[in-house]
Amino acid sequence: MKKLINEPGAVVDEMLDGMVAAHPELRRLDGTNVLVRGDAPVDGKVAVVSGGGSGHEPTHAGYLGEGMLDGAAAGEVFTSPTADQLNEMIQATDAGEGVLCVVKNYEGDVMNFDTAAEMAAMEGVEVEQVVVNDDVAVEDSLYTSGRRGVAGTIFVHKCAGAKAAAGGDLEAVTAVAEKVVDNVRTMGMALTSCVTPEKGEPTFDLGEDEIELGIGIHGEPGTERADIMSADEITEHLTENVLDDLELDEGEEVVTMVNGMGGTPLSELYIVNRKLQSILDDRGIETWDAWVGDYMTSLDMMGCSVSVLRVDDELKELLGAPAETPGLTVTE
Amino acid sequence: MKKLINEPGAVVDEMLDGMVAAHPELRRLDGTNVLVRGDAPVDGKVAVVSGGGSGHEPTHAGYLGEGMLDGAAAGEVFTSPTADQLNEMIQATDAGEGVLCVVKNYEGDVMNFDTAAEMAAMEGVEVEQVVVNDDVAVEDSLYTSGRRGVAGTIFVHKCAGAKAAAGGDLEAVTAVAEKVVDNVRTMGMALTSCVTPEKGEPTFDLGEDEIELGIGIHGEPGTERADIMSADEITEHLTENVLDDLELDEGEEVVTMVNGMGGTPLSELYIVNRKLQSILDDRGIETWDAWVGDYMTSLDMMGCSVSVLRVDDELKELLGAPAETPGLTVTE
C-alpha cells in the first residue's frame, strides 16, 4: 500500500484538519470528527445534516455551506460515525427550527442516526430523518436491509439544502428530501477495488479482465462479476437498469450524474456521459442538467456510477438555486 | 489495462463529445479537438486560450467559461495539439482584441503554438504567448529546455482570464499572466505511474516501497526516486523546494494549491494541505487562499503537487474575481 498518509489511524483526524485549513469557513466541533458551517446554527433556518463513513470525499463535509449542508459527521473510513458524535452535530446545528438528517441506507448509519435522534429529541431538538436508498443493484425487499444509499444522496443534499435556505420549515424540507429519494436511482461498477488505510490491500481481488457490477461505495464486492466491457457497454448496462427501475416516460425531464469512484480519470467519466446522453436521447428523455465528476467516492477505486433523477419544476428550481460549498458551487 | 473507454484511438474525441453533452455552454469547433466558450468570440474582450495534450482533465477545457479561458485545444493523450488546430482556436476566439496563448513549457507545445501564432498573425490576429515554467524540480538553464510548466498554469488561466473579463487589453492581460508566471512555483511527486490508453501499461515501474519525486504531468519519471515516506515528509520535501526557489519573506501572502494527479483520494490531498499550511505558518507566511483538488492531472496517477503563488493586491483581486467554468467556480 502506498498512500499519502502519516498513519492509518490518523487519516480522518488529519484530513479534517486539512479541510478546515483549506476552507476556513468550516468549523470543527471540539473533540469530534464533526464539521459544521462556520455560522452554524443559522438563525431562522432548518438545519440539514448528513454523515457516514469517511473515504467518500468530497462527501460529506465537502457539501457544507450555503444552500446545502449545515453539519457533516465523519466516521472512520467506511464506518458510520458514532451516535454521540451525530448527536453533537444535531445539537450544534439546530437553530430551533429543527434538523433534517440525510442518512444513507446502511444499518450502521441508520442505527447510529436513530440513537442520535433519540438523544437529541431528549434535549428538545426536533429531528427528522430521510433514508436514501437509490441503488438499483440491490433488490428491495421487506425482509432484507433493502437498497443501499449511494451517489443520489448528493441530489438530496442539494434540494433539501436549497429548500432550507429558501426558508422552508422542517416538514417542507423533509418532504423535498423524500421527493428526491422517490425519484432518484443509481447503479455503479468498479474496474478495481479500493485500498483502505487500515487494511492496506484491495478489499476484493479483480482479475485483469474482470469488473464488478452493482457495487456500493464501501469497496464491497458488487452483485455480479462480469468480463471487461467497453465504456459504452458498461454505460448501457448501468443506465438501462436505472431507467427501467425509474419507469420514465418519454418526454420526462431528468438530471443525470456520472460519478467517479475516486481513481477514474475525468476523461473517462465524460466518455460515459457521452453514451448516457445518447441513450436518453434515444428514449426521448430530456436532460435538464448533467453532472460529471467525483461526488461520492470510494477512496482510490476505479469505476463510476450513473444516477438519474426525475425532475419537475420544484426540483429544477432547487437544483438550480445557489450553493457555495467546497465540493459544489452553483451560481444564479 | 482496464479503463472506461471504447478504444484507445477514440478517447479524446469521445471525451470531448461527452464534455459538451455535460456542458452545453461549450462548443466544439467542427472537425477539430478544440472547445470554445459557446459565446466566443466575446465582443470587446481579449481572448485567453490554452491547450496541450489530453489526460490532464479538467485541464484544459474544464477551465473554459466566464472569467477564465475562451478556447482550449486538446491534443492526443500527452501529445501537444497540432499547429493547425491551435490556429483554428485562435481565429475562432479572437474578437479583434487579440489573443493570449497560455503555453506550458514543453518543446512540443511551444513549437506548435509558435507555428500557430505565425499562421494566425498572417490572418491579422494579434497573438501574444506566455510560457509557464513553474516546476522547480527541473533545473533551469540556458542550454536546456528549461523548466516544465505544470499545475501553476491554472493560476495563470485564472488571473489572465479575470483581467480579460475586466476589460484589460492584450498588453495588460499578458502582463498579468507574466506576473503570475514570475511568482508561482510547483513541485510534484508520484506514488504510482499512470497508464495511457495507447500503451496500456504503466509508463514507469515503481516498487511497492518507492516513490518518484520531481515528476511532471505526463507520466514521465521524476528527477529522483526515493523510498516511500510519510505524507508529512513528502509535503515537507515538496514545499521546501518550492519555498526556497520562490524566496518568500516572512509576512508575505500566498495562495497555495495541493493538486491531485488523478488517482489520489481527496482525503489524502487534505492531509497534505494540513502539513503545507503548518509549514507556512511556521515560516510566518500567510495563506490568503488554499486550493485543494484535482486541477491538472496525469490520468490515473497517484500523487500530488504543491504550488505556491506569491500574491499582491492585484493578484488577489483577480483570483477572487468571479469565474464560472466546469472545473472551477468562484462566486463574488
Added chain:
Amino acid sequence: MADAETQREAVLDALDNVAERLAEEKEYLTDLDSAIGDADHGANMERGFGKAADKREEFAEMEPNEVVKNVGTTLISNVGGASGPLYGGSIMFASQELEGGITAETSVAFAEAYLDKVKDRGGAQVGAKTMVDALVPAVHTYKKSIEQDDLPPLEALAKAVDAAERGVAFTVPIKALKGRASFLDWRSVGHQDPGATSTLFILEELLETAEE
C-alpha cells in the same frame, strides 16, 4: 456468591482478555469483512474494546454492573458502524440485569436481554447471516443448561461456546438478509459472517476468564 470487588475484577479481567483477543484477531475479522462487507470489522472491534480496556482505572471504583454499562457506552462512542450500536447498545441495555450483582440467574437474564436488544435494534432473525446466528444458539443453550439442567455456570458457558461455534458455521452456507452482506445477494453464500465470529471470540474469552 463472590463480593462486588471480586466480581468487578472478574469483569475487568474478562474485558482485558476480550480486548486482547480481538486485537489478535483483527486481521482475520477484517478479512472476513472484506469478503462480504467493507473490511472494517476487525478495526472496529479492536478500537472499541481497546478503548474500553484502557478505562480500567476509571472503572476501579464502580459496581460490576456499572462497569458493564460503561463498556457498552464506550463501544457506542467509539465503534460506529453496525457493530457499535449492536454490541454497545445491547451491552448497555442488558447491564441493568446485573444491578443485583452477577449470579447464575442474573447472567441468564443479561444474556436474554442482550439478545433481545440485538434483534430489536438490528431487526435480524436467525438465518439472516448475522451475529444473531451465533447469539441465539449460545443464549438458548446457556439458559437451558442453567435453568433446566442445573449445570454450574462454567459448564453452561462451555456449552454456549460450543453452540455459538455451530452458529458461526451455520452462517457460511446461507444468504445474508441483513447487514452489508445482504447487498451481495447470492454472492454472500459461502462466506462466514464477521459479526457472528467476533461474538464467538468474545464468548470464548468469557469462558477462558471464568476458567482461570
Added chain:
Amino acid sequence: MADAETQREAVLDALDNVAERLAEEKEYLTDLDSAIGDADHGANMERGFGKAADKREEFAEMEPNEVVKNVGTTLISNVGGASGPLYGGSIMFASQELEGGITAETSVAFAEAYLDKVKDRGGAQVGAKTMVDALVPAVHTYKKSIEQDDLPPLEALAKAVDAAERGVAFTVPIKALKGRASFLDWRSVGHQDPGATSTLFILEELLETAEE
C-alpha cells in the same frame, strides 16, 4: 534521371514502407519514450505517417516535391507533440529543394535543409540527445559521399544509414539537454533517444525502397 511519374511512385513507395515500418516499431518506440519521455512517440509516428500513407490517392496527380510537402503538412496536422513540428515542418520546408525533381544533387540540398530546420526549430545541437544526433552524422556522411567521394546515391544512402546508427548509439550514454528527457536530468543517461531511433528507421526504409 527518372521522369516525374517514376519519381512520384518512388516517393509513394518509400512513404508506404516508412509508414509500415513505423507501425511495426510503434511499441518499441513507445517503450523508449516511456523510459525518458511520455510514452507517445510510437503512437505519434504511426498516426502521422499512417495518415500520410492513406493519402496515396490524393497524391496521385502531384509533382514529387508536392507529395513530399504534403507529407510534411499531414504530419504537422496529425502528429502534434515535439515530433510533429520537427518532422513535419522540416519535411515541408526542405521539400522546396526538390522543386526541380529528385536528383543526387537536390537530395543533398533536401537533407541539409531538413537538418537546418530541425536544428532551428528545436534549438538542439549535437549531443543534446535528440533526433539531431542521428541526423547530423547521416546528413554529413551523405553529403560528403556524394559531393566529394562521387558515390552513387544508393551507396551514399547506405553509408548515411550506418552513420545514423552510430548517432543513435551515441544518444545512449549522454544526458539529454533538450526535449522531455531533459527534465530527467542525469536519469536520462543510459537510455536511447526515441526520436533519433525513428529517424534511423525512416532512413533504413528510404534505403530499402531505393534498393528495390
